[in-house]
Amino acid sequence: MCLAIPGKILSLEEHFAMADFAGTQKKIVVALLPKIQIGEYVIVHAGYAIEKISHEAAQDSLTAWKEMISEGLVAKEDYV
Amino acid sequence: MRMEINWDHLSVEDLSLSKEIIAKIHKIMLKIPNPIAIMHVCGTHEYTIAKNGIRSLLPKNLRVISGPGCPVCVCPATDIDIAVELAKREDVILTTFGDMMRVPSTTYSLLELKARGAQIEVVYSPHDAIELAKNNPDKEVVFFAIGFETTAPLIAFELTMNPPSNFSIICAYKLVPPAMDVLLKIPHLEINGFILPGHVCAIIGAKPFEEYPKRYKSPMVVSGFEVNDMLISIYQIILQLYNKTATVGNSYTRVVQYEGNLQAQSYLEKAFEVTDSFWRGIGEIPNSGYQLREKYHKYDAVKKFDVHVDSDPKMPLGCSCSDVLIGKITPDKCALFGKTCTPQHPIGPCMVSHEGACKVNYMFRDI
Ligand code: SF4
Numbered sequence: 001m002c003l004a005i006p007g008k009i010l011s012l013e014e015h016f017a018m019a020d021f022a023g024t025q026k027k028i029v030v031a032l033l034p035k036i037q038i039g040e041y042v043i044v045h046a047g048y049a050i051e052k053i054s055h056e057a058a059q060d061s062l063t064a065w066k067e068m069i070s071e072g073l074v075a076k077e078d079y080v
Numbered sequence: 081m082r083m084e085i086n087w088d089h090l091s092v093e094d095l096s097l098s099k100e101i102i103a104k105i106h107k108i109m110l111k112i113p114n115p116i117a118i119m120h121v122c123g124t125h126e127y128t129i130a131k132n133g134i135r136s137l138l139p140k141n142l143r144v145i146s147g148p149g150c151p152v153c154v155c156p157a158t159d160i161d162i163a164v165e166l167a168k169r170e171d172v173i174l175t176t177f178g179d180m181m182r183v184p185s186t187t188y189s190l191l192e193l194k195a196r197g198a199q200i201e202v203v204y205s206p207h208d209a210i211e212l213a214k215n216n217p218d219k220e221v222v223f224f225a226i227g228f229e230t231t232a233p234l235i236a237f238e239l240t241m242n243p244p245s246n247f248s249i250i251c252a253y254k255l256v257p258p259a260m261d262v263l264l265k266i267p268h269l270e271i272n273g274f275i276l277p278g279h280v281c282a283i284i285g286a287k288p289f290e291e292y293p294k295r296y297k298s299p300m301v302v303s304g305f306e307v308n309d310m311l312i313s314i315y316q317i318i319l320q321l322y323n324k325t326a327t328v329g330n331s332y333t334r335v336v337q338y339e340g341n342l343q344a345q346s347y348l349e350k351a352f353e354v355t356d357s358f359w360r361g362i363g364e365i366p367n368s369g370y371q372l373r374e375k376y377h378k379y380d381a382v383k384k385f386d387v388h389v390d391s392d393p394k395m396p397l398g399c400s401c402s403d404v405l406i407g408k409i410t411p412d413k414c415a416l417f418g419k420t421c422t423p424q425h426p427i428g429p430c431m432v433s434h435e436g437a438c439k440v441n442y443m444f445r446d447i
Binding site for chain 1: 206237
């Protein structure tokens with residue numbers, strides 16, 4: 001439920017952004033991070049960016065995330 | 081317990097770090113005379129621990145127990161009954177996170193109800209529920225709003241953006257810090273320290289937990305979700321116990337700030353006020369839930385449709401979820417575990433959700 005996965009901000013438009021999740025692009029809500037910039041990494045929970053993270057941290061979490069998908073514990077669409 | 085460790089997913093550096101931390105944990109536990117129990121309150125933490133067999137690598141006198149960290153599991157049957165009542169209405173489309181679909185209520189699960197023709201849609205984001213309301217102006221779209229502090233700000237934000245009048249929510253959010261008080265007071269449970277949920281703390285920060293270590297001399301550490309995050313957090317807790325200190329530590333600084341996400345908190349403050357809340361399997365916990373502020377009452381589905389349910393909040397017969405949720409027993413000690421209760425045929429809520437201790441432990445059990 002509280003799973004959050006990292007994505008990179010590609011473009012911004014008001015409260016929304018396009019973000020890249022290891023190759024999958026998706027529209028997300030960034031209203032909870034008013035200062036976020038293009039090119040920065042965020043962790044995303046249920047379609048909403050909840051916190052900014054560093055690039056290295058993003059890579060780390062992505063590994064854990066892929067693993068959970070491969071275990072069938074989460075469907076990617078469920079949480080991106 | 082599995083002794084074979086398959087940590088192929090860790091890099092060589094990560095693996096050597098893991099070994100190093102485990103060695104440190106063993107060394108320090110030799111100097112601690114009493115058995116130690118550390119509780120986590122997060123389904124994703126249980127996943128990391130069970131999958132990587134972390135328990136089998138720890139000293140015998142150190143137990144890591146799973147607490148009420150699965151929002152689906154602690155959602156009372158009464159709230160599910162409310163969702164069921166609403167979903168029965170012809171004018172309503174009920175929207176929910178997927179995990180909620182198979183949880184047993186006192187009558188039907190939402191999945192059974194959908195099979196009988198009710199309009200129930202699984203959404204992965206509250207935003208989708210609002211889009212659905214916009215696209216179906218002749219219907220009422222109700223969102224089943226469950227979760228902890230990680231999830232609540234999403235709806236809080238949406239409500240401040242004037243969603244359409246045919247949108248409303250069943251407000252069933254739970255707050256983690258007040259549960260600490262209850263867990264630390266359960267007789268004979270004697271928890272020595274807590275691993276705090278990283279993404280709850282991303283929103284509320286480490287600060288709201290500060291009062292508990294002081295009051296109960298029980299150290300707490302905010303943790304991420306990787307193997308090494310968990311090991312470091314465990315190590316930091318026992319180090320504090322050894323040094324006889326009790327503070328809130330943070331081993332997840334790459335995400336969590338001490339004050340949390342202030343913008344998210346301001347949305348929470350705008351939309352909700354704190355209220356007492358009933359946790360399935362545990363009971364009423366003071367100040368552990370949210371209700372909508374008066375300004376947003378028009379989005380409260382229970383008020384809007386005047387729903388009344390009168391259900392017994394007990395667990396299904398024979399199910400030990402109440403004890404599993406507070407870490408009193410491990411899932412395999414339930415007589416039904418893996419026998420009549422499996423993920424294909426769940427009897428209690430802890431076997432349904434991906435974050436339920438029973439389901440996670442069933443997936444990674446010894447075969
Ligand atoms: S194994 Fe099933 S019946 Fe037993 S506690 Fe877990 S969910 Fe309840």
